[in-house]
Amino acid sequence: MESDPGGSVSFSRPMSRRIERVLVANRGEIAVRIFRSLAEQGIESIAVYSDADADAVHRNVADRSIGLGGSTAAESYLQIEKIIAAANEANACAIHPGYGFLSENAAFSRAVEDAGLVFIGPSGDAMERLGSKQAARIVADRAGVPTVPGCEDQGDDAALLAKAREIGFPVLVKASAGGGGKGMRLVDAEADFLAALKAGRREAQAAFGDSTMLCEKRVFPARHVEIQVLADAHGNAVSLHERECSVQRRHQKVLEEAPSPCVSPELRERMGEASVRLVREAGYRNAGTVEYLVDEDGSFYFLEVNTRLQVEHPVTELVTGLDLVALQVRIAEGASLDELLAGRDLTPRGHALEARIYAEVPEQGFLPAAGRLQHVVEPVGPGVRVDSGVATGSEVSVHFDPMLAKLIVHAPSREAACRRMAHALRESVYLGISTNVDFLCRVVEDPDFVAGRLRTDFLDLKPELASGPTDPPPELAYVAAAIARMVDAVGGGATSTGGGPVARPSAFQSIGGLRVWGGES
Amino acid sequence: MSWSRDFVHDGEALRVSASGSGAEREVLVGDRRHAVRVVALPDGRVVLTIDGRQHVASAVRLDRGSVQVRVDGHTWMLPAHTGGRGGGSIDATGEVTAPMTGTVLEVAVAIGDRVTAGDTVAVVTAMKMEHRLTAQIDGEVVEVALAAGSNCDAGALIVRIE
Numbered sequence: 236m237e238s239d240p241g242g243s244v245s246f247s248r249p250m251s252r253r254i255e256r257v258l259v260a261n262r263g264e265i266a267v268r269i270f271r272s273l274a275e276q277g278i279e280s281i282a283v284y285s286d287a288d289a290d291a292v293h294r295n296v297a298d299r300s301i302g303l304g305g306s307t308a309a310e311s312y313l314q315i316e317k318i319i320a321a322a323n324e325a326n327a328c329a330i331h332p333g334y335g336f337l338s339e340n341a342a343f344s345r346a347v348e349d350a351g352l353v354f355i356g357p358s359g360d361a362m363e364r365l366g367s368k369q370a371a372r373i374v375a376d377r378a379g380v381p382t383v384p385g386c387e388d389q390g391d392d393a394a395l396l397a398k399a400r401e402i403g404f405p406v407l408v409k410a411s412a413g414g415g416g417k418g419m420r421l422v423d424a425e426a427d428f429l430a431a432l433k434a435g436r437r438e439a440q441a442a443f444g445d446s447t448m449l450c451e452k453r454v455f456p457a458r459h460v461e462i463q464v465l466a467d468a469h470g471n472a473v474s475l476h477e478r479e480c481s482v483q484r485r486h487q488k489v490l491e492e493a494p495s496p497c498v499s500p501e502l503r504e505r506m507g508e509a510s511v512r513l514v515r516e517a518g519y520r521n522a523g524t525v526e527y528l529v530d531e532d533g534s535f536y537f538l539e540v541n542t543r544l545q546v547e548h549p550v551t552e553l554v555t556g557l558d559l560v561a562l563q564v565r566i567a568e569g570a571s572l573d574e575l576l577a578g579r580d581l582t583p584r585g586h587a588l589e590a591r592i593y594a595e596v597p598e599q600g601f602l603p604a605a606g607r608l609q610h611v612v613e614p615v616g617p618g619v620r621v622d623s624g625v626a627t628g629s630e631v632s633v634h635f636d637p638m639l640a641k642l643i644v645h646a647p648s649r650e651a652a653c654r655r656m657a658h659a660l661r662e663s664v665y666l667g668i669s670t671n672v673d674f675l676c677r678v679v680e681d682p683d684f685v686a687g688r689l690r691t692d693f694l695d696l697k698p699e700l701a702s703g704p705t706d707p708p709p710e711l712a713y714v715a716a717a718i719a720r721m722v723d724a725v726g727g728g729a730t731s732t733g734g735g736p737v738a739r740p741s742a743f744q745s746i747g748g749l750r751v752w753g754g755e756s
Numbered sequence: 757m758s759w760s761r762d763f764v765h766d767g768e769a770l771r772v773s774a775s776g777s778g779a780e781r782e783v784l785v786g787d788r789r790h791a792v793r794v795v796a797l798p799d800g801r802v803v804l805t806i807d808g809r810q811h812v813a814s815a816v817r818l819d820r821g822s823v824q825v826r827v828d829g830h831t832w833m834l835p836a837h838t839g840g841r842g843g844g845s846i847d848a849t850g851e852v853t854a855p856m857t858g859t860v861l862e863v864a865v866a867i868g869d870r871v872t873a874g875d876t877v878a879v880v881t882a883m884k885m886e887h888r889l890t891a892q893i894d895g896e897v898v899e900v901a902l903a904a905g906s907n908c909d910a911g912a913l914i915v916r917i918e
Binding site for chain 1: 757758759761763765766770772773774781783785788790792794796799800801802804806811813814815816817818823824825826827828829830831832833834855856857858861879881887
């Protein structure tokens, strides 16, 4: 841990207010995950929800919920005034933004603080210094952190094309704001540049309300490695080491892990130091993630900073034993890292692996799927954690991101973590719409994945993992379908076409936790 | 008690029926008979014992009687045989359809335009992602069924090419 009380950046006024009630301006699994942490800390929680989410899981697990109206994100979870009004109505003293939506919106951070509430995240100024990829490159340069050759967008498509030509194709165009690969396009040839830029701008505008793009040299082949940092309001920052996130499709992460199988202790230390320098240079406070590409020589290039909790934060939590949400709250209250992490050994323990469960069709280019989840069973067991936003009966809407849940496992070794993940995936049931569960299982059993040979094009090189088996269903599938439909235990009882007295607990006798068919009627 | 459905298996109709009650059931797949012992788990899954081997399964009914079944960690789509309505001919006939429920963002062609297979004819957006729909055949645009800005259901016709 480093301290810099005499640094050039003025940090926001430390707050010493105890946070007692928090509104979570988000939905789905991350809202549920934050509520869990708040409950453990004895902090009251307030959910907000759009009309489309009136029956959503997240709405029901908070202490109180307030409707925002609207269906789309733009009409609900992106409405700054409505969210602050909800916080005031519920007498919340702080707002946690989760990830996505308004989490990286500096105007939101400022509006929250202007309303006399605590924003559980960085100040609007620090967010602007780091939240835009364009601005962050400047900070990285100042902090002596290597960056990918790239150029800035002044809103002039033709000028950006000219610069892309200088960098040399292939290039990546991506949204300067936000994360999650939204708006990102790989452009192999000049002829495709303007169409890609136009589509990227539209996606960026829709997702983040900002169509500023960035154009970068494609570092390739490479691995995607990121450093989790924590920074407090007193100028202290600490690295919680790397996460490996190379397995991606459509520039979106699918499987993440900690530690990275490809990062040596020496590289871990160098990347950690660079990341700490960078966030301190920006006067950053909160949990944050510094993303890098690492090439085959072990050189690393700064990509961007995510000024918020990251989707894949649980793998860091499992190997460090920390609750990052709780730490975010304590940092927002003004606590110092010295106090929060005193006596803690932050060395990663064991291996953690996360799989993102998406409603999508891997066989059709990972097209998002929507509909009703008719049967959900999530795995349990030692070293198995599920951060989920759905349950049996949940509607998966076209309005929001298609991620349903995250399955995270922790084991003594990477190999054991892969086996634990494969088993947990097999035990998972998300039926009613198409999901990527079988695909994820094929990935974690792939010999190259198990051996840790990861690159950002891992999935592109193995299209057979997405397409899956092409054989017709086996006989067993029909037998199982007939029995399961006849019994219709999911539907909650015998149907007119069903086969008997099954789904009521009274119809079973309980043996060792399993309910076994009784002999009645 | 009985249950029966006609599926399409490998292009052929396949009747699957089940009978029995309590723990002992019998399933007929085509003309093959399987004796199955059934245990229901409290989470809604069922354990089937077939020839002494145990399998964990769950299944739900989708549109038009198709079944999505998950057994031993593998998911299968079992399309119902609905009589007459064969699927899968959309590409060959030049119908460009919405791959999912969403919004038509852009229609890049008009009636009378000549297109070549691979040309972008429309862009559909859903869940914050854009999907470029391309012509599968060379030909002339004879119908534009949905305009930019329209909502579309999965499978909805957007452009017809002949």
